[in-house]
Amino acid sequence: MRKIVILFLVISSLFSFLITFRETANKQIEEIEQLDSSVGKPFTIPDDPLLNDPKEMIELIMSSSKKYKTNIFRPATNFSTNDKVEISKYVLLTQQTDYFNGIELSQGKFLSKLDTQSENFYLSTHKSKDKNQIGQIEKFGITSEITIKPLKNSFDYLPVNGTYYAEIKGKYSFEDFLKGFVNEINEKFDSTFEINDFLQTREVNDSYAEISTSSLQQYNYLILIVTLFLLIYYIVNESKTIGVLKLHGYSNLRIWFQIVGKLLILTFCFSLLLSIICAIFLPGSTFSFIMNTIMKQIINYLIIGSLSILTYFYIRKVKVNLAIKNKKDTNSIFIFNSILKIVCSVLIIVIGSSTLNQYSEVKKKQSHLEDWKVSKDYGVFNPLYIGHDIEDVNNGKPQLTNDIDNIYPILNKMGALLIDTREYEEEFIRLNSSYKGIRSIVVNDNYLKQFPVYNSEKQPISINEREKRLILLVPEKYKQHREKIIKFFKEDRKESAVAYDEEFLGRYVPKYLKEPKIHIIWTASGQKIFSFNPEVFKAEDNLIIDPIIQVVTENNSLVGDRNTILGNGSRDPLKIKLNNRDSKKTMNILVPYLKKYHLDDNLKYLVSLNQYALNEIKELHSEISSLLALAAVLAVALVLLIVQNSVIYFNKKQQKFVVYRLFGIGFFRTFKDYMTLFFILWLIQFISCIVIKRGITLNLLICIVFLLILELVTSIIALIIIERRNKIKVMKGGF
Structure with missing residues (x-):
């Protein structure tokens, strides 16, 4: 049992490390995604035949940008041939910029004003032999390819119309630039455009996290709960040792430290050392990531240590005369675990039902956009x-x-x-x-x-x-x-x-x-x-x-x-x-x-077909992945709770069960008390679910039936395995 507890503590540390890694990577890519909005103000070039010529428009944009000392940025999202997201940034620089402040290069140099105005140089997270790549963007756990190119290159892939960002520095304001830009357009085409035609009216969504950490957090919480129960089982199994230590005058706190405290401290030191080594030698690692890793491990073990205080109360309850006879008090643990299982089962059913409803809605939304998926493979001539x-x-x-x-x-x-x-x-x-x-x-x-x-x-x-x-x-x-x-x-x-x-x-x-x-x-x-x-x-x-x-x-x-x-x-x-x-x-x-x-x-110009549809599909993929991850976490949690409850119940009456089975009494007759309790608890769960959801729906019924069958089958399998593994031990008088 001690080895299993150590294993789960190390697994929890691993999840903490992965969460830190993912959060750091997400923060980096989020900063890159929001570069445009963080340094500039949005404006739009409307979809109008007069404004569809890239060569004419880039000249007008460049002229106004130079005149009003403005930098222009344009973000875009695309899909590669293997369906990975590609984030593209297009820039036009006419003065110093804060755009590159949040970006680090592993090699090369940033784009200069001249590079963005008259050259085809670019930056990318992917290293290539292309002579036009003058810098490689430092990446930390980012799977998406990120490129930064001159603004004029955007028209090889995108139509002129769309959202742009203007970074203003010096004596001119954003309004001055936009007014001057519109005036130049009207002079060029003898048109009557107004400033309002170029103002961004819809909300711009720049938020993006490459991979959500929510599922990792949920897994880690699950591991912590399981670890707590394993610690309790570990303490129960050490009842005889606790009784002997009490007989020798050890205080309850000292016994807790001797059995639980030392275990946590040694495992913490090992996990922390391992995490620091991994963080140092990880490609692209930074000092902030190493410090975040250390803090995450400390917080993780503080949580585990706080939860382990519950074992102290069990140690206090242990009676010396019963402990030295190897008699264990499992009643309180079984009652507590049963209540927790009821609560968790109800939560799983309610959340599972809501997840099914949400999943249905997401799939419906996805099916609406499913046909637009093919737009990734097609383009149109425009203009x-x-x-x-x-x-x-x-x-x-x-x-x-x-x-x-x-x-x-x-x-x-x-x-x-x-x-x-x-x-x-x-x-x-x-x-x-x-x-x-x-x-x-x-x-x-x-x-x-x-x-x-x-x-x-x-x-x-x-x-x-x-x-x-x-x-x-x-x-x-x-x-x-x-x-x-x-x-x-x-x-x-x-x-x-x-x-x-x-x-x-x-x-x-x-x-x-x-x-x-x-x-x-x-x-x-x-x-x-x-x-x-x-x-x-x-x-x-x-x-x-x-x-x-x-x-x-x-x-x-x-x-x-x-x-x-x-x-x-x-x-x-x-x-x-x-x-x-x-x-x-x-x-x-x-x-x-x-x-x-x-x-x-x-x-x-041949341009990509539907940028909006691609963004919608990307968001839906992320949403569905999160729902599936949540469903997986709930399923794992349920199975672990069922197994734990079966172990506790068997340990409570293990001699009776083994004797019954040795005399050829059938499985269901042997465990009829367990089955009776099983269905009573399920009746309570069923009523609780209906009360919480204020009625019964098809998705709720599906979750209840699925959970009932899963718990019944898992319980039977768990009891059979536990019985076989403990039969010899019980026959020899062990517990």
Whole structure:
């Protein structure tokens, strides 16, 4: 028993060390996350076509920053190919800054004003052979990669619109800078923007902890409670020793120190020495971390020492005449443990029920954003530039449209998703409330592969790119309207799509496209189609229920069907598949094709699809992980309490149980008193749970049934194992 107590004390010290390590790492990454807001004030560049050109905007930002002696920062979050969070910081320096005060470099140097204005140098926690990396950020337990780059590099990955931070020093104020910046924009574009258009109206959330320490704290508290009970059991087992010491005139306090105090002091010294050695030799260790480690260990053992005072009261109760006969008083311990088990079981059920409710809510929220997860793998061209096509644009951009259409087969082969849901945008529906036609959406086969649509026989639908017929996926509940649907899409194709290609774009349209054969595939009703458009049914998580779907192939479509690069950011129908989730690498692959079709002056920037969705998913992952960790802690606590109660009960009547079993009496008959007490305690727990929760719910009932079965099975197994291990000992007269 002494060895087990020492083991749990060392485990508790280990958890204290891990908590200190995690808290220190979290503090570092939190400081880095909040660098922008700690030194600067937020402002926003609105999503406006006039402000979408990165080159023009970086010039305006730099001009205003230099004039008003301002530093500009922009934070961003991304996911790597292995789903790890990447934290990116983009900076523009025009003067001295406090930005780097909270950052330490393991090697290299910080970015200078010149570096952020005209170079591509950067800092990162990850050491690479890239000549542009001029410094490595010191990291302590951080698993996320952190990079700090010049502000102009942000436009390789992000659109211009978004949140920025301004650090002001000297005689100018934040209001002076913002006013001057807006004035320069209005002069440049002959616009009428106001300061209010650039003020940050929504709350900016910069809080972030890479890994929560709450679960580690809970585990440590659990270990401390178990250690306390082990100390009590240890003292109970040492009853004979206590009686002998009392017989020799030892005081109760001296006996406590002899049996418990020395054990705690020796284990504390060993744990402290081990923790200090680990802290010193840990890569990236700091003096503050070492001191925090020492303080955490001292506090941990002060708590254990305070709890161990309870064993002193047991020592006082030990009677010499009973102790020297090796008779142990387990009644009070058993009653106390039973009460504690009832309290803990009720708490576990109540907390478990609440956790299930919360988990259901989180999973519901996650399922709402689940479809947006795929946005990590896609980007959009934003903005769409006029380039050298001003005359063509003045005529409605027929040549530009034809050029963009030439690149569609390349993007399609790369896995681009086409999903045009503009007819379901809330603004479109509001402006066309009197529309009498049939609304539909347009998708390509890549979309069907990523988001399967099922036919009436529940089989996923796939359409070959060589298909020449006009394919309509129609919910089977509309079968009675078959003729009406066919008539509408024939007329719509002839009146709008064909006319657009022939008359406006001047393209030859073959007869099979002018008068297409329409093939309807009936789909299962009730399917929710992800629109991939943040402007579609926001309250329904951008889902459309049972729309009619036109499937675009390279052979059955007109240019109007594939004209989906609009420069409208996340609303664009065409989502470009990114190479390793890197928009810059993907853009480098596309540059030769863009030059070939004279689009390099129109499609300059490929940006990540939905930064907001990525942040939401990151927060939900963290929330679910915390809930699962809590559930694991509760399950471990319950099992330990059950085993402890079984051990106490067996020790209380061990001679009776062993004799019964030796004479062949069955398990349940032998332990019928235990089983009776078990169900009485459970009746008390059941009533207590209903009173606390003010009724019974499905989740509460699930927790009660699960806990009842778990405790019953665990108790039976524990009693069988305890009986087998103690049978010989009891037969020889031991206790």
